[in-house]
Amino acid sequence: MYIKMGxxxxxxxxxxxxxxxxxxxxxxxxxxxxxxxxxxxxxxxxYVKIIPNMNENIIKYGLTDQPIIRNLFLNFLLNIILLPYNKPRNTTRTTQRSYIEPSQAPVDEVLFSTMDDAPSKEAEVFKQPYPCMNEQLYNRITEAIQTDDLNQVEKLKVAILKFLNGNIYSENDIIFHFVLATADSRYSVVLAAEHDIKRLTVAVDWNSMQHVQSLFEFFLGTSKTIKQQNADLIRNPSNTRIRLKLYSYLLKSRTASTIFPHAIQILYESLFGNSTNVRIKYFSLQFAQNMIQNAELNSLVGVSKLILHALEKILITETNKTHDASRLRSLTYVLIGKLSYRVPKLFSDDIRLTQQFFEALKIEDNECCLNIQEALTYYKFFFLSHNFSQNSNIYPSIKRLNLNGNTHLSDYAFNCLMTSFPNIESLHLLDIPLRSFINSNESRTVLTFENICSYIQKYHERIQELTISFDSSLSCDTQLKRLFIKIPTKLTYFHIDGTLNVSTLLHFLLLFDNHLKILIVGRLKLDHTGCQPLFAALCQYASNLKKLCVFLNIPMHFSATQQQKIRFPGT
Known part of the structure; x- marks a missing residue:
């Protein structure tokens, strides 16, 4: 008592x-x-003036021979930094959605525990809770420092940060003092914390379980699965200001994104909890991306439904035509695509999301459409997966299949796709050089012309658009004549990436008989007759042609005059 007073x-x-x-x-x-x-x-x-890197300071204040007392003192300093400047009002009865630990609840309860359609539960809560503290701890700390004056508390916080900045304690011991101080509402405290925060964060391993557990504890509050001896040791969840700062380090930690169920709790609290905003939602989607990329497959499969449900909820709720909502939807589309790449089985029995993606392409802005297209590239790998091919005839409404640039496409994968997409009318295989016959052992690694030819001949009556590329070793003229043994009566768009003789093109125009509307030829090889026969054939057999794109390949031994006449006969 005398010490306290004097x-x-x-x-x-x-x-x-x-x-x-x-x-x-x-x-x-x-x-x-x-x-x-x-x-x-x-x-x-x-009043202490600390000169950094002095051994005398470590001897005086470091408590190196008393680790328990040192940890006790550092924890006390951390609690002072967390002190709010305004004491929350008295508790009131209000309706609050009670969050349920994923490890302690069925899947349905986990899915809806923090969402708008969650069942309401009566609970006694603070309108302004003590972030990362509780009322009992707040009362103990304010009694210990013998003041609740706002200006005095601010001065004490600044003094603590300057004291800790003297390299008396290791970076791992004091990092959260500075991280949480950067979220303070007083500028002087934030300025003192940010003075050395970069130096400290570089020296810290954010994949350490010690720091990961601290990030979870401050973000979510003290885990209910850990038994506390005293109620005043339980920490409440953090507020919006603190969560914005914590996310910078959660996103740096690979380990944090692989620990379940806490990572899922953070995702749901950030997206659908009370202490959130647009920035926190965007950070949470980035955290979900880390989960999808970093988690082991077995662990990811167990929580994939929870992740997908959260992502779908974002697409449903963030429908405003604002820039922020568009950014959230854009990243959500990409994450769904990445999730389909890692857990294709989750999508193999449901076409709903695929249809939603194609519908969104019609109404979303340009930036969002680019992200949808990126998501669909991940879907492409899902379409080629074994799980997808096991479910035949589940996508009968898909009539256009774009596989351009998929150089890993094989006969085996192509046949699986065609089984799953039984009603394809538009097939695009650009930049996939077709080879000729191969050994049966290579059917899972190479796409051959013979396989494509067999498919086109079998379904020639429904094919309306076709894009095809040839390997340089193949003769386009011979192969294409084999491709169209039967007349494709509905073909209106044809794009061939290969070298074609003009005589073969004349043969096609005669075969198509005014059906074509768009014709693109990668390289057309002219002979001595020039373009005159081609123009005549176009007038007679391609009267419905709306677009013609031909890249001429004139023999090099022709003179400049001959080349001019070949291009423009009659000049």
Whole structure:
């Protein structure tokens, strides 16, 4: 009692001299006495002038021979940094959605525990809860520092940060003091914290389980699965300001994105909880991306339904035509595509999302459409997966299949796709060089012309658009004549990427008999007759042609005059 009353009356120099004695007095004391003495130490810290990297400071204040007392003191300093400047009002009865631990609830309860359609439960809550603290802890700390004056609390926080900045303790011991201080509402505290936050964060391993558990504890509150001896040791979930700062380090941690169910809790709290905003939602989607990319497949499969449900909910709720909502939807589309790449079985029995993607292409803005197209490239790998091919005839409504650039496409994968898509009318295989016959062992690695030819001949009556490329070793003229043994009566769009003789093209025009509307030829090889026969054939057999794109390949031994006449006969 005498120390409590007389210490603050001493001159600052005397207070500084007594700090080591107060440290020594902390041993074998009760918690209230320890907190009282530590409160006096904190009061004196505002007068301490620390010169960084001095061994004398470590001897005086480092408590190197007392690790338990050192941790107790650092935790006390952290609680002071978390002190709110305004004490929350009294508790009131209000309706709150109670979050359920995924590890302690069925899947249905987990899915809806923090969403708008969750069942309401009566609970006593604070309108303004103590972030990362609780009421009992708040009362103990304010009693220990013997003040609730806002300006004095602000000065104590700044003094603590300057004291910790003296390299007395390791970066791992003090990193969260600075991280949480950057979320303070007073500029002087934030400025003091940001002075060295970059230096500290570089020196810290954010994949360490010690730091990952601290990130979870401050973000979500003290885990309900951990039994606490005292109720005042339980921490409430953080507020919006703190969560914005914590996300910078959650996204740096690969380990944090692979620990379930806490990673799922963070995702749902950020997207559908009370303490959230647009920025937090966007960070949470980035965190979900880390989960999809970093988690082991077995673990990811177990939570994939929860992730997908959250992503679908974003597409349903974020429908405003604002830039922020568009960014959220854009990233959500990409994440669904990446999830389909890693867990294709989750999508193999449901066409709903695929249809939703194609519908969104009609109404979304340009940036969002680009992200949808990126998502569909991941879907392409899903379409080629074994799980997808096991479910035949599940996508009968898909009539256009674009596989351009998929160089890994094989006969085996192509046949599986065609089985799953039984009503294809438009087939695009650009930039996939077709080879000729191969060994049966290679059917899972190479796409051959013979396989494509067999398919086209079998379904020639329904094919309306066709894009095809040839390997340089194949003769386009011979192969294409084999391709169209039967007349494709509905073919209106034809794009061939290969070298074609003009005589073969004349043969096709005669065969198609005014059906074509668009014709693109990669390389047309002219002979001595030039373009005159081609123009005549176009007038007679391609009267419905709306677009013609032909890249001429004139023999090099022709003179410039001959080349001119070949291009423009009659000049």
């Amino acid at each position: 210490f603050m009356r001493l001159k600052p120099d005397y207070q500084i001299e007594l700090i080591p004695l107060l440290f020594q007095s902390l041993t074998n004391r009760s918690i209230p006495h320890q907190e009282l003495l530590m409160g006096l130490i904190v009061y004196a810290l505002q």
